[in-house]
Structures are given as structure tokens and as C-alpha cells.
Amino acid sequence: MFEIGSTLREARVRRKLTLQQAEEETKVRVKYIQAMENEDFDVMPSPAYVKGFLRTYSTYLGLDHEIILEEYRSRFEPHEEHDAFGGSSALRPRRHVRRNTLAFVAVVCLMVLTLLWFLGHEAPKNEPGIDPSAAPTSPLPKPSKSPDPKPSASAVVLTVTADGGVCYLEVRKTSSSGEVMFEANLAQGRTRSFRNKGALFVRVDQPSLILMGANGKPPSRPAETTASDYRVTLDGIRKL
Numbered sequence: 001m002f003e004i005g006s007t008l009r010e011a012r013v014r015r016k017l018t019l020q021q022a023e024e025e026t027k028v029r030v031k032y033i034q035a036m037e038n039e040d041f042d043v044m045p046s047p048a049y050v051k052g053f054l055r056t057y058s059t060y061l062g063l064d065h066e067i068i069l070e071e072y073r074s075r076f077e078p079h080e081e082h083d084a085f086g087g088s089s090a091l092r093p094r095r096h097v098r099r100n101t102l103a104f105v106a107v108v109c110l111m112v113l114t115l116l117w118f119l120g121h122e123a124p125k126n127e128p129g130i131d132p133s134a135a136p137t138s139p140l141p142k143p144s145k146s147p148d149p150k151p152s153a154s155a156v157v158l159t160v161t162a163d164g165g166v167c168y169l170e171v172r173k174t175s176s177s178g179e180v181m182f183e184a185n186l187a188q189g190r191t192r193s194f195r196n197k198g199a200l201f202v203r204v205d206q207p208s209l210i211l212m213g214a215n216g217k218p219p220s221r222p223a224e225t226t227a228s229d230y231r232v233t234l235d236g237i238r239k240l
Contacts, residue, residue, distance in 0.1 A: 004054070004071055005039040011061040012037075026060045027165050027206050028053050041076060045227055048183070050076075052168030052205055056185055157215055158194045158202065158232045162186040164209035172201040176229065186210070200232040212237055 019030045032053050035043040044050045051069055058065040160169060169186045171194050172178040181194050194200060205227045213219030214237050229240040
């Protein structure tokens with residue numbers, strides 16, 4: 001275990017860099033750099049921003065950002081504890097309901113089999129003078145084809161280009177708690193595209209460094225200058 005803040009500070013001092021120089025070259029504000037060097041991570045908007053800034057700053061200082069992030073996760077991210085023997089009590093009612101459902105299905109199947117056996121042994125007798133084999137038969141009607149399902153709605157497409165410098169970008173499906181599609185620094189000059197049948201959630205630490213376009217429309221630069229969240233739908237991009 002090591003101190004993240006002192007490691008970052010010593011690396012900056014060793015390279016004879018000021019806080020203002022680090023801000024200009026990484027595009028990370030001085031107050032966030034000081035927060036990382038003091039391990040005052042509550043100053044950051046969210047843990048996602050903390051990891052993005054740590055990755056950018058440690059790489060800039062020539063440090064292994066994976067080691068820095070692993071130390072942050074081990075010390076500052078919560079760990080869930082599970083009961084190794086008892087398990088979750090919330091699962092027990094579900095098992096009970098599952099057993100009841102299986103028992104009900106078994107009873108219904110038994111009743112159907114009994115009914116079929118009874119009908120097979122109690123078939124009505126043929127009327128006199130009528131040969132059952134001579135009874136006209138009509139072909140069974142062909143089942144009508146069900147109409148093809150309607151095509152699904154068009155997917156949401158987002159394109160992001162980092163034309164102004166390295167920018168931390170996070171993209172998730174549907175909402176801020178949805179499945180992660182991208183979570184890393186987008187290098188200058190790089191373009192990434194994302195596609196989802198539903199909405200997209202986007203988090204950017206420096207909106208002034210990127211161009212965003214949705215659903216084939218020409219890309220534009222966001223008006224915001226600080227870290228911001230966006231929601232992308234078929235109607236376009238909206239700031240949250």
C-alpha cells in the first residue's frame with residue numbers, strides 16, 4: 001500500500017512542474033490536481049471523474065496509471081460483503097414460489113392425462129347403419145401465417161471526436177447506471193462511435209475539447225466548459 005497523493009506530488013516536483021503547468025498540459029483544473037495530491041477525492045463530482053483524472057494525471061507524470069487506479073479502488077471504493085453460508089434471505093421466498101409453481105404444473109399435467117385416458121375408453125358407440133370409415137373427411141385448414149413483426153425503431157447513434165486534446169469520456173446504455181460501453185481517455189484526434197436501440201448516457205470532463213453528433217447530424221461542440229452529463233435519444237443530445 002502506498003500514498004497516492006504523495007506519489008503524484010513527488011513525481012510532479014521531480015519533473016519541476018508547477019500546478020499551473022500541469023493544468024495547461026492535462027486540461028485538468030488546478031483544484032482537482034490539488035485534490036488528487038491531497039487525496040481529497042470528495043472534491044470530485046463522482047468516482048468516475050476521480051478515476052478519469054487519476055488516469056490522465058498519472059500518465060502525464062510518467063507513472064503507471066493502472067497501479068494508481070488499483071490502489072484507489074482497493075482503498076476508496078466500497079466492497080460488498082456476502083454471507084458465505086446463509087446466503088440472501090430474499091432468495092428463499094423465490095425458491096418457495098418456484099416449488100409451488102412446479103407442483104401446480106405437475107397436478108395440471110396429471111389431470112390432462114387422466115382426462116385423455118377417460119375419453120379414450122368412453123368413446124361414443126356408432127349409430128346403426130353408418131360406417132364410420134365412410135364418413136367424409138375434409139382437409140384441415142392451413143394455418144394462417146401471422147404477420148411479420150414490425151421492424152424495431154431506429155437505433156440511437158452517437159459520434160464523439162476529441163479535436164481539442166485528451167478528454168475523459170464515459171458512455172453507458174440508457175442511464176448513468178446502465179451497461180458501460182466506453183470509459184477511458186479519448187486521445188486527441190480520435191473518433192469513437194456508439195450505437196444502442198435505446199438512449200445513451202454520456203459523461204465528459206472537458207466538453208470544450210470534443211465534437212458530438214447524433215443520428216447522422218453534423219457534429220457540434222457543447223456549450224459547457226466544465227464536466228457535464230448528457231442524454232442522447234432519437235431527438236438529439238440534451239444536457240442533464
